[in-house]
Amino acid sequence: MPLDSNIDPATHKFNLVGTRPLRPDGVDKVTGRAKFGADANAPGMLVGKILRSPHPHARIRSINTAKAAKLPGVKAIVTAADFKEGKRALRDVLCNVMARGKALYDGHAVAAVAATSASVARKALKLIQVDYEILPHVTDVDEAMKPGAPLLHDDMITAHVDPAPKKPSNVAARCEFGHGDPEVGFKQADVVIERSFRTEATHQGYIEPHACLASMGMDGQGELWVCTQGHYMVRNTCAALLGMDVSKLRVTASEIGGGFGGKTTVFIEPVALALSRKAGKPVKIVMSREEVFRASGPTSSSSMDVKIGVTKAGRITGALAEIRMQGGAFAGAPVELGAMSAFACYDLEHVKSVGWDVVTNRPKQAAYRAPGAPMVAFAVESVLDELARKIGMDPIELRLKNAAKEGTQSSYGPKYNRIGLRQCLEATRNHPHYTAPLGPNEGRGVAAGFWFNFGGQTCVSLNINIDGTVALAVGTPDIGGSRASMCMIAAEELGIPYDKVRAIVADTSSLGYNDISEGSRVTFSTGLATIQAARDAIGKLCARAAKTWGISPEAVVWENGHAKPSSPNAGDFAPLSLADIAKKAGNTGGPIAGHFEVNADGAGVSFAIHLADAAVDPETGRVQIKRYTVIQDAGKAVHPSYVEGQFQGGAVQGIGWALNEEYVYGKDGRLQNAGFLDYRIPVASDLPMIDTVIVEVPNPGHPYGVRGVGETSIVPPLAAIANAVSAAADVRLTELPMSPPRVLKAIDGKAAGKARR
Amino acid sequence: MRYEAPTTINAAVKLLAGKAGQARVLAGGTDLLVQMRTDRVAPDLIVDVKRIPAMRAIAAKSGGFRIGAAVSGAELGANKALRKAWPGVVEAANLIGSTQIQSRATLAGNLCNASPAADSVPALVAAGASAAVAGPRGKRTVPVESIAVGPGKTSLKKGEIVEAIILPKRAPRSGDAYLRFIPRTEMDIAVVGAGVNLTLDSKGVCTAARVALGAVAERVILVPEAAAALVGTKVDAAALKRLAAAASAACRPIDDKRGTKEFRIKVAGVLARRAAETALKRAGGSK
Structure with a gap:
């Protein structure tokens, strides 16, 4: 029987779960065959590069791209003007991707070019003239909270403060949690210690810089290959920023050389798409290490x-x-x-x-x-x-x-x-x-x-192949070995060997929406969906066996990778393996697959x-x-x-x-x-x-x-x-x-x- | 950009002297290529000196060593005689970068890059090494400490190349050592570096010493006051304490992302003392 939800995991005897098989992506990674973000290429591809503000805080009076545009080999230049200011929820993402009105930090993108080579693109960046009005800046959290600190946003009124402040400040919001009254608690204490602490910002330090290849067709259909923790998020965000239908943008996640949370948003992807749309050719952008530090997202x-x-x-x-x-x-x-x-x-x-x-x-x-x-x-x-x-x-x-x-x-x-x-x-x-x-x-x-x-939105497709192997499609980029654990889980449920299951991270057009690989959610929720998709497939496998035997599907059970009559009363048939049933699937009702969609709770x-x-x-x-x-x-x-x-x-x-x-x-x-x-x-x-x-x-x-x-x-x-x-x-x-x-x-x-x- | 790889020193000098615009020598390239890739330099001419046979050799010279300008750190580390005579110089050179960098990085390149934090330079200065310089007006030999004049700046004239580093003959009962301070264990740049070289007499009294510090001034500095604290002593605790104080007193560092002034001044003394202890041990003295 498949494991039901009421098993006691502490005492249940698993076949594969808890063992240490080799990872399926290991050989590719150690031999260099694995394709990371910068490994995507396309015919006619241009090189995209981004001009970044050298000032921590400056009003952008004007951007003159005329000289750069005339440089032979330059095919497109974009600035904030090339993105529509859309929904408020995306405004900050958009302003971060390309500065609008003001540059807000050292490294903030202000313009981008696509050119026939990296050296032409670099030259073009030097020809773009940005007229900055330098403003006072602040980088320290305590300094930024002081009255009179340089103000980043004229309209930032601290949220969740009652009554609401009348003046804008650098404080976006306040929050509070707890119960009881600490002051009462301190009176009951024998010893009370109060200390102040400070920590500096740190970067996730992933070895692979952000990289993507964008290709927008004349018909408004786009493709994006990208190193990310969440390609559905990339698709939805980019489609919104570029004013596209979600269905017209297909995003494929590459192998990922580290993310740790830092690849849960977009930086270069909308820029590459905008450049490609303007140039009519594929555009690749790869951040340098310096750009990663200056302009991706460290922590607070x-x-x-x-x-x-x-x-x-x-x-x-x-x-x-x-x-x-x-x-x-x-x-x-x-x-x-x-x-x-x-x-x-x-x-x-x-x-x-x-x-x-x-x-x-x-x-x-x-x-x-x-x-x-x-x-x-x-x-x-x-x-x-x-x-x-x-x-x-x-x-x-x-x-x-x-x-x-x-x-x-x-x-x-x-x-x-x-x-x-x-x-x-x-x-x-x-x-x-x-x-x-x-x-x-x-x-x-x-x-x-x-x-x-965290749990979150997840879906999984599990296809039974004709030779009894299994193709598992998940939508959560593998940032911690999840393809191995998903193969183990599917094999555990189906009762087949680990190496009979192969897992892939499907692109956004091949599988339904999945939340980002974040919040320690993948083994929990993609694992849960894989268990349920496998059980869904097992139900279908049992039904095919029942059909073959001419008995009721309820009279068939799944044990150790085989369909069997549930009892001698159900009939006397030799067990059918998964491979036996798969081989005959064409004659018993067509392809066999299991699916599961969930917004997983209970992490x-x-x-x-x-x-x-x-x-x-x-x-x-x-x-x-x-x-x-x-x-x-x-x-x-x-x-x-x-x-x-x-x-x-x-x-x-x-x-x-x-x-x-x-x-x-x-x-x-x-x-x-x-x-x-x-x-x-x-x-x-x-x-x-x-x-x-x-x-x-x-x-x-x-x-x-x-x-x-x-x-x-x-x-x-x-x-x-x-x-x-x-x-x-x-x-x-x-x-x-x-x-x-x-x-x-x-x-x-x-x-x-x-x-x- | 033009790339040339001449096979004689004269041809290299001629190329460098004859070129208008920026010309750079490429030995290991572990500094130059990084500077080019990060857009900090854009030379019009690059002269690769690795095809000049003498530049690739370590030769015995008047009881000492003549190390060609294109000899890599790994090659220094593999030379037993050199390691035995000048362990401090070799350990300093071998601290630079990673294993991969070691197969390329050179002493002469480290010297001519003129970084105040160059690891091999305090050890070379302490060793009393000299640089053999070839130029359009002939050859000259100068103490290594006269090459760098400030961060990234050297005293070399147009067309001049350091063709070799010369390490003198070793007196008996001599030892040298180099220590650097880095927050990590490797793959880092010295926050402070200290090289000490000393010689003892048969009674264990220090007869000669040289002390050099890195990353505490605009260039590597020789600190005669620190050396003087050792000469005439058995390099005992009191002498080491005076050495540390003199080393700290000689520092004129800056505050930067790698360390504070205060930190560099204090740690320079600590490292000079620890390097002297190792040099003493290598010279056969005891503490």
Whole structure:
């Protein structure tokens, strides 16, 4: 029988789920055969390049393209005038894609050319004359909130403030979550600690730059090949920006060299389409690394105040956070998610978090793995670490005493279903890492993290081939090994070997709408749809067997990849394999396929605990991570190697964010480090092996108990590492990144303070 | 843009001297090609010196070494005699970039790129290395520290090429070392660099020393005061402390994206001390 929804994933014996088969996309990727965004080519293709503002804030008085247009080889030039100002919801996207009236950050696109070669395109960009009126700028979140700060948008009135402000400001919106009254809670506390924290903006650091090839025909039909996490989103957005019918634009997603949330919006795609429409030829745009840093979407920088009170017995009595995030030149910093997740790990009576969404003269932020949560966890888990020290309690014990569990009213509203935080904390306490001895100048940090996870709109088609193999079409670009896990899930349901199923990411005209691969949703929701599509196909396979045998379809069951009569009473027939039925499909009713469409609900939240050992060089402030362990609830790990990979990847990105990654702006408002040399993501030799422990507390919202795992793993590292560094250096670090100059200053400041005393 | 790959030094000099407009020498190209790709330079002429046989060789010279301008970092690292005599110079050169970069990057290129943060240069300056310069008016040999005059600027005249780096004969009981500070473990640019070279007598007393610092001024600097702190001592803790103080005092750094003034000044002293400790060990002294 197919697994029904009521199986207990903890005890059910799976054939494939939980094993570690080879990934189907592996050979192509290691041999270079895989086609990434920049690998798309078309006959007659032109090269598109974008002119970008060198100023962080400037009014565009005029753009003169006449000289550039005359350059031989230039086939099209576009500016904001080539895009229609459409629906308000898309206005910010449009203004970000091509500056309209004002350039709002260093790197903001102001014009684009398509030419017969890259060198002609580059020359043409130099011939475009833009008359700028330079305006005062602001790049810091706290500065941008001050009265009198340079104003980005004349019409920005802070939303959700009562009464509504009369004057515009750089504050797009306020949000608030919680219950009870923290002030009442603080009165019940024995110890209250309040601290302020800051984090710098970081980039997802995907290795593959944004790239696309656009081809618009004379008949108004378009094709786009693009590296993205969501090709349906690209289709819908581009069609709206270019005034096309959705049906006339077909988008194919390439292999993806990293996204981490950064490829969940459009930057170059509408520009390439507009250039192609104007030139009448295909146009390819590939961002340079510098463009990726200056003009794609890093995450927000933040400034936060956190106040928490505890009793000597370790009970948190009150918790309060005020969070300010700048999300670049347009509204949409992930502060709401940050404020919602701030205290989500804990069962609290009095809790409140307030968030402020602020605009500055920086590139518009894009999602970055658990958007908003890592920086807030840094602040909250740092204060908890300090409180544990103050009351002399083990930091895991303190968290266990307050851990949210099934039935807890979360700080952001809903009551939790079955969750695995306690199990993660206990697994951490029992892990040998937790009690391993530390060397000189080393410190250990622990921190908890939470992420919501997401379901969303999903559909899947599963076609049974004539030879008994299976073609699985999904609509969620594979950013974390999902083709492997979808093949495993389909094979598990159908009762056939893993290598008999081949999964592809279908283009937008071949399969119905799918939400973006984001929110840790793919294994959960595409997996759920794959299970249901397989069950749909099994129903049809059984019906074909019934027809062959001349018995009722209800009298047929599916077992181990075969249709069988449900009992001797139903008839005496030899079981028919999937291949047997597939071979005869033409004679029994035609092709056999399973489908499923859903707006998936029930994505279970997930929790993680990270353990970090850091060594600090007291003379240089240099930090080295010596040991690192991730403990996270996966619900049910479909392909444990990929789950471990997600755990490790989140930890590694967190290590970069905590220690050295940052957007550095000069006084002139220009980005100083738009490249991997001075934007320092960790290299392999910077890292210890990241150990992992998969905890499996099944999600009741999924047939196998799957929870998303892609994002939770980046939530605790900033705090875990800050706690480790603070312990090693014996001084509390409250600003990220903890780069050597900052750590050394803190160490020297502590020494100077002691000398004064 | 014209590309030439002459096979003699005279032909290379003639090409460079005769060209109006911007001419650049291509050795490993690990700086030049990056600068061209990012639109920072657009030379009219590129003279590739890798086809000139003498430029590709490491030769013994008066008890020391003559390292051709196109010898790669990987080739330096594979030369046992060089590694034994000048471990500090070789480790400095081998710190540059990645394995791939090492198969191309050269000492002379690192010197002539004139970056204040060049890794091999403090080690060469500490070693007392000189540069053999060929030009339209003949050949001359100058101390390496006289080549760079500021970021990206050299004292070389039009048509001149550094054809080799010359490392002197080693006295017994000598050792050198180079250390750089980077936030990462590799693939990075020095925030501070320190090269130390010293010689001991049979009693373990330091008779000669040279100390050079990178990334703390507009060019790599030789710090005689820091060296003086070691000479006449057994390179003990007190001498090392004076060395560190002198090194810090010699710094005139800037605040930038890679580090603050304050940080560079302090860490220059720390690195000079640590490099001296390694050099001492290599010279057979003990601490």
